[in-house]
Amino acid sequence: MQSSHPYVNIAAYKFITFIDAEQKRPEFLAICKQLQLKGTILLTPEGINLFLAGMREQIDQFLAWLRADERFADLEVKESYSEKQPFTRMLVKLKAEIITMKHPLIKPELGRAPAVQAQTLKRWLDQGYDDNGRPVVMLDTRNAFEVDVGTFENTIDYRIEKFSEFPAVIAAHKDELADKTVVTFCTGGIRCEKAAIHMQNIGYDSVYQLEGGILKYFEECGGAHYDGDCFVFDYRTALNPQLQETATVQCYACRAVVTPRQQLSPQYVAGKSCPHCQPEAVAAPTEASGAY
Numbered sequence: 001m002q003s004s005h006p007y008v009n010i011a012a013y014k015f016i017t018f019i020d021a022e023q024k025r026p027e028f029l030a031i032c033k034q035l036q037l038k039g040t041i042l043l044t045p046e047g048i049n050l051f052l053a054g055m056r057e058q059i060d061q062f063l064a065w066l067r068a069d070e071r072f073a074d075l076e077v078k079e080s081y082s083e084k085q086p087f088t089r090m091l092v093k094l095k096a097e098i099i100t101m102k103h104p105l106i107k108p109e110l111g112r113a114p115a116v117q118a119q120t121l122k123r124w125l126d127q128g129y130d131d132n133g134r135p136v137v138m139l140d141t142r143n144a145f146e147v148d149v150g151t152f153e154n155t156i157d158y159r160i161e162k163f164s165e166f167p168a169v170i171a172a173h174k175d176e177l178a179d180k181t182v183v184t185f186c187t188g189g190i191r192c193e194k195a196a197i198h199m200q201n202i203g204y205d206s207v208y209q210l211e212g213g214i215l216k217y218f219e220e221c222g223g224a225h226y227d228g229d230c231f232v233f234d235y236r237t238a239l240n241p242q243l244q245e246t247a248t249v250q251c252y253a254c255r256a257v258v259t260p261r262q263q264l265s266p267q268y269v270a271g272k273s274c275p276h277c278q279p280e281a282v283a284a285p286t287e288a289s290g291a292y
Contacts, residue, residue, distance in 0.1 A: 005081035008059045009234070012077040013098060013190050015047040017107060022094055029092045031065055038087035042095050046107065048072065049098045049190065051234065053086050078188060078215065080243075086235045099190050102164040103198065113196030115211040116183055118220040124183075125152075125225040134181040134206060141166060141186045141195040142231075149238050149248060149257055150228020152185065163191055170199060177204070185210035185217075187230060218243050231257065253277055 018024075021043035028041055032052070037059070039052035052062065067073050116124070124136045138155040140147050147157045158169045182204060184192035189212055196209040210217060214230045223241030229248060230239050237257070238248035247260040249270075256276035258268060267275045 005083050006055060007053050007082045007085055008056050009051075009053045009080045009082055009086060010059060010063075010077045011051050011188065012075050013047065013049040013188075014072060014075050015098065015107070015193065016071050018043065018045055018047055018071065021045060025092050025094060029090070031062060032090050032092070035059075035062055037062060038085055038090045040087070040091045040093065042093050042098060044095045044098050047098050048075075051087075053082065082235075099194060100162070100164050101167060101194060101198070103167050111197075112193065112209075113184075113200050114208045115193075116208040117211050118217040121183060121210060121217065122221045122224050124181075130181045130206075132181070132206075134179065137177060137180045137182050139182050139184045139195075141184050141191045145257055146187070146231040149231040149259075150226065153225050153227055166191075166195055167198060167202075170195070171202060174202070174204065181206040181208065183208045183210055186213050187232060188213040188215050215239070215243070251276060 025043055028043065032039075032041070035054060035058035037052050037054040039050065041052070042049040052059065054062070063075070063077065067075060124130050125138075128136065130136050138152040140151050140155045140157050141163070142151075143161060143163070144157070144159045147155075147159075151157065156173075158166075158173070160166060160169060182199065184195045184199070184207065186192040186195075189209070192209040192213060196207050199207045212219075214226075215232075217226070218230065218239070218241045226241060229241075229246050231237065231248075232239055236245040237250050238246045240246050247263070249258050249263070250256065251258050251268075251274035252271045253273050254277045256274060258274045258276070262268060262275050265275045267273060267277070
């Protein structure tokens with residue numbers, strides 16, 4: 001696979017106190033340019049989030065450089081491959097948060113919420129309850145347009161338009177989730193990790209994050225208990241439970257997700273318009289933060 005797809009695409013994040021992010025920015029930019037990498041790196045006081053692509057040797061050199069910083073020595077990376085360089089430039093950005101919650105800074109290194117592994121979650125969903133006999137409820141922490149591409153069966157979807165809405169929404173529904181085990185999930189772990197910690201902080205007594213998110217679940221369990229595909233914030237748009245690119249696309253004009261069925265509409269013109277572009281359609285989301 002790698003021989004015919006020479007570019008290595010990596011995605012990684014880690015929540016860790018990173019007070020020298022501003023000072024480190026020039027170093028990150030210099031090493032990436034030296035290695036001819038392209039993509040985006042977010043540096044924040046609460047950690048790092050990155051999406052990069054380059055040749056195998058250069059990617060490995062970058063990861064060796066990054067992991068030499070003991071704060072990132074255990075950084076876990078998701079890899080995929082492509083025939084072409086999917087990014088057009090190299091950006092290293094400073095932000096206030098890895099994923100914007102607009103809430104007092106959460107520091108997962110002071111204590112993560114419990115994580116449930118994919119195989120364990122599948123077993124819980126098979127039997128309908130966790131190892132303590134509590135009913136299991138799946139809670140999607142992603143934006144509504146992502147959920148529409150696919151999600152777990154019978155999941156709770158509060159139709160949030162951006163992650164900063166999550167704290168208020170989850171506080172309002174606390175009573176109805178009492179006596180249940182709540183498993184938060186997202187694409188790759190960032191949002192559900194932050195969400196689960198926040199839920200613990202406001203008094204939820206049985207909450208887990210799905211370790212590695214939907215993509216890790218697909219890798220280990222396929223599509224069991226899942227309907228549809230998984231939206232991803234890159235050129236592939238959506239992956240099926242076999243982690244293969246699907247025919248789902250994003251509209252070039254309005255950035256809405258356009259399913260294969262919607263592509264049959266006369267209003268869909270590749271690179272120009274789609275059914276969502278019409279005045280009566282709901283405005284497409286603009287938040288494409290790459291928040292896995």
